[in-house]
Amino acid sequence: MNRHALIVLLLWLLLAVVGEFLVVRLAPGMFPVVAAEEGEIVDNAFTFLMILAVPVLAFVLATLLYSLASFRSRGTPSQDGPPIHTNRPVLFVWFLATIGLTALMIVHPGITGMRELADRADREPDLVVKVETMRFGWRITYPEQKINTFQELVLPVGKHVRFEVTSLDVLHAFWVPAFRMKIDAVPGMVTTVHATPNRTGGFQNDPNFRLQCAELCGIGHSVMQVPVRVVEQKEFDAWAAQQSKLARRSN
């Protein structure tokens, strides 16, 4: 192995170690608050992909920086470089590495993460919430509790919730940043998305507890959002009872 390759190898290792250290130290603090089990799967997948990305970035960066530093010619080059057309062992190792990395990331966090999400989605839901979208609001219905509201999305903590989403006009998307879950609302079709909130909280304290439209729907798209509140079961029951009383009164 020649001197140049050895230096690049060391530079790569150095950059990769520093990079991995930063990822492991900084990753937990870089995400906004996560308030659902499904959201943790998403954040873990993100962190793992960063760990995979660091050596790739470090290798290209190390090679580029070293080449710029040591192969640059002052002014017009007076002669040509060595006529290297290709190099079989390098190609072989390169293919091995890229195919290996691709296979790894397809399996994990790709397929494993999807399996975890699918396993949760297959669970019997504790609560079903129907969401109908329209420009530019949300009609949120709790069929079992026989209540509906346009004001906020209230959910009990620790319960597996299935959202059945549809649209009354154009495409919209159901997105709660704190849950990391998203699905389009499509007219003429019911789409589903699941979340298991595992932390109480509300929009007042953290704006990631919001139901936000994430598919361009026209003039009011950016303000098409309502607060989300995750509360204890007791509080949820009290809220539901009050809502149905209000509904009866207005009838």
Add this chain to the structure above:
Amino acid sequence: MAAASGLKPILKGLSFALVGLLIGAGLGLLFTSLTNRPSTEPVIVLGYVFALLGWLLGVGLWDAWGREWVGLPVQGEAGHDWRRFFRFTTDHKIIGVQYLVTFVVVMLLAGIASVLMRVELMAPGKNILGPNEFNTTMSLHGIMMIAVAVATIIGGFANFLLPLMIGADDVAFPRINALSYWIIPPVAVLLLLTPFFGGFDSGWTAYPPLSVINAHGQLLFLLAFLTFGVSSILGGLNFLTTIIKLRAPGMTWGRLPIFVWSIFAAALISLTATQFVAYGLLMIILDRVVGMSFFRASEGGNPLLYEHIFWFYSHPAVYIMILPAFGIALEVLTHFSRKPLFAYKWVVGAFLGIVGLSFIVWAHHLYTSGMPNSLHIPFMVTTELISIPTGVVFLAALGTIWMGRLWLTTPMLFAIAFVFNFLIGGVTGIFLADVPTDIQLQDNYFVVAHFHYTIMGGEIFAIMAGLYYWFPKVTGRMYHEKLGKVHFWSMFLTYNVTFLAMFWAGIQGMNRRVADYIPDLAGINLFVSIASFFLAASFLILVYNLVRSWARGTVASASPWRARTLEWQTSSPPPLENFPHPPVVVGHPYDYGVPGSVHAAPAPVGGGSEDER
């Protein structure tokens, strides 16, 4: 007076267009009076179609084709002054310059749109644009930059340089080439008119049902995009035929410059995939104008169908943009490293592999669209497989500069920056190809940052490399090297600051295509906005350098870079017939450092380049 005579074809085109507009609008009124439907949109469609035909006939189609067809004498080519750039000429070099100048202007206009957006986003709440104005500005920025990304390299660089690089005297269909250019001004006119027709708030993706029910500006956008698609299809056809049929003697497939291979690969996609988006757009137009219901759910239509048709084109389309960028970057890296292109044949294989894969990955845009979950794994697998051929391109780039004699001119700096930027674009693409992470990142600023890294950090940087690299060949003058380097460093640094920060905004939950956002995201948005203003300012250096150098730069020699490919073996700029003596190719274009190697020699007397036709 001279100006008027120089602009005669354009004035003639405009007056024919006006006549066409009146005929079409009249027909529209006639039809709608019979069917009792609202008349505005049928009048717009028919008025536009006839105006487009009138424009094309007036500007040159009649003179170039019509007169010959009916047996009238055909008028000669335009002279050598500035007027030739305003005519329907068939010289690929003039058409190349027409494309380049047009799309640099479009790029600057779309850049101004992006500055307006960033001013609006500097602080939450309304600053300068209302929500509909913001949406229209955002949509215009999107479609204009898409057009720049699709057409600058194929229409501009490939037009000027590809026939030179393969030793031909023009493209295969010179008149169709002129047609593909002259059909573009109506596209620009339609897009710039959209704000006066209520704007369009659907983004460049134009998802129905929104695009079926919104203002008339949407219809203008759809017609513009459809017209632009026709230009792309014709361009693809022309370059494929040119590469297959017009290579100089000895220019075997294994000796094609890598830029030519990249155009071959992109033209394959351009010719075939563009037809899908054309049908999709046509179906929306029919939904709007004659009340069909392809995409109206209440009448049995399916909005998801459009998303599939749209991405069946628009994902391959990103490779129409990036493959030629690979071509330019590798071309520049090779010549300025003074070394052979590393693993040339593997790179060609990678290009063709990318073409194949590009057609079977489209639904990765639709993970959260409501399509069946069973489709997630197949599309994740095909998408992530693209890492393998793309990895070959990176290996070629690194292998080429390794041990080279790196000549760090402005184009070389841009080509190296391309490798760095596209690396970040590629790596962050994995986060979006992976289903669990994409559920959160879809439709937020992480996506915005990612595709700007691939298209702006990637392709636009490659276009910059190409602009500086071929500037002496195209204009016959050298650009100002110091200014070029100032432009490079200011653009490279401000670009990365702007778009790295956008990844952060996305992770923090900033969703895309919004005029307003929660106050918690104010800090990061102000930061991105300020950085983007510096980025925009760096383009002023480019414009000054190009204009100044074109007017009075030092005169360039035939081959200022001592590069081996054929475009440098003729004068700068090349004569009308490209090569005074048709060249014969005898060796590989990239054999730097191989003793005694030659790429091309002038043809022997009586040489047979004509036999090939």
